[in-house]
Amino acid sequence: MQRRTPLHEHPELSIIEHSGWHEYRVDAPGRKHRLASRIPSLGGLWFDACLLLGLAYYWNAIVETLPRLAASALVTSLYLYSRSTQVLWESVMIFPVLGIQLETHRGVAGLSLLASRKFIPWSSLEDFLINEGIRGWDIRYYLVAINRTPQGALQLAVAFENILPRFPILLEVYHGVQEALQDENEHGSDT
Structure with missing residues (x-):
């Protein structure tokens, strides 16, 4: 080849x-x-890493209420879908x-x-x-x-x-x- x-x-x-x-x-x-x-290339994944760190930092506040958890799950799912397609x-x-x-x-x-x-x-x-x-x-x-x-x-x-x-x-x-x-x-x- x-x-x-x-x-x-x-x-x-x-x-x-x-x-x-x-x-x-x-x-x-x-x-x-x-x-x-x-x-x-891992260079384009810096924003993904920052997003993951932000979710980890605010995790306790996110899981406190169901609407916050649902909104965070929806936004994260849409972001992951757009990145993977x-x-x-x-x-x-x-x-x-x-x-x-x-x-x-x-x-x-x-x-x-x-x-x-x-x-x-x-x-x-x-x-x-x-x-x-x-x-x-x-x-x-x-x-x-x-x-x-x-x-x-x-x-x-x-x-x-x-x-x-x-x-x-x-x-x-x-x-x-x-x-x-x-x-x-x-x-x-x-x-």
């Missing part, structure tokens, strides 16, 4: 190449890129014989707790392209996979929909998927 970062000015993009698949991974903003290892990275995985897979990983401090995946087989993939959209007063580019459902309808699947990386990153991923799509079309027409 080989990991590389092709764009020096955009280290959040890394390409992981394996004999059976390729992954184009984009780290969420604010995450430090580590080429050598993916050890979770942050987007860590999103990726486009290319499986040369099978298709592409769009992934979103969520978790806390570099530890992936939840992953959502959408697999699109080559047989239903119509095209993979860079599109542009308006977001507020800004024009943003995004990658979209156009695939056909079994009923014949067209369906759009947006890659990196939470992170929305900049154009040079999208262009690198676009070229990789188009190359794999072209190889699949050449191999598919041979059979």
Whole structure:
């Protein structure tokens, strides 16, 4: 397995190449890129530690009455939920014989707790392209996979929909998927 970062000015993009698949991974903003290892960073957990110390310090006052306990439990639960569902990275995985897979990983401090995946087989993939959209007063580019459902309808699947990386990153991923799509079309027409 080989990991590389092709764009020096955009280290959040890394390409992981394996004999059976390729992954184009984009780290969420604010995450430090580590080429050598993916050890979770403890630097972002300082607020969590302060919150825990504050709860311990005021524990006797919190458990005195039921409304305080309920309010503290609700606020703490909402905070923990929001921290554990942050987007860590999103990726486009290319499986040369099978298709592409769009992934979103969520978790806390570099530890992936939840992953959502959408697999699109080559047989239903119509095209993979860079599109542009308006977001507020800004024009943003995004990658979209156009695939056909079994009923014949067209369906759009947006890659990196939470992170929305900049154009040079999208262009690198676009070229990789188009190359794999072209190889699949050449191999598919041979059979």
